[in-house]
Amino acid sequence: MAVLITDTCINCGACIDECPVEAIVDEDDNPTGEEVYYVHADKCVECVGHHDEPACATACPTEGCIVWDAIGDSPEHRDDITDEQRSSHEPVVE
Numbered sequence: 001m002a003v004l005i006t007d008t009c010i011n012c013g014a015c016i017d018e019c020p021v022e023a024i025v026d027e028d029d030n031p032t033g034e035e036v037y038y039v040h041a042d043k044c045v046e047c048v049g050h051h052d053e054p055a056c057a058t059a060c061p062t063e064g065c066i067v068w069d070a071i072g073d074s075p076e077h078r079d080d081i082t083d084e085q086r087s088s089h090e091p092v093v094e
């Protein structure tokens, strides 16, 4: 993964159109079956080359809903995010 949408998501839709690479899908297309929005890790670039921070997290109204996760298949990632921030699922926006 790259960034992860947690189960505190309220399905408001504010994030989906902000993603420059169309990595986000809504609850109907969430492959895990959870009723929340979902980030496809193999598409997410953590907004590298597009924004100073992940645009989905900036747009999200739910505090701490979008967190850092392991890089996995993410094609690009932010170098200044530590393994600890990722493993502890630290919120992207505090």
Ligand code: SF4
Pocket: 002, 003, 018, 019, 020, 021, 022, 023, 024, 039, 043, 044, 045, 046, 047, 054, 055, 056, 057
């Ligand atoms: S961090 Fe950027 S590229 Fe990744 S899902 Fe959020 S908006 Fe899309």
Ligand code: SF4
Pocket: 005, 008, 009, 010, 011, 012, 013, 014, 015, 016, 037, 056, 059, 060, 061, 062, 065, 066
């Ligand atoms: S902006 Fe936040 S609360 Fe709204 S759908 Fe996206 S992740 Fe869920």
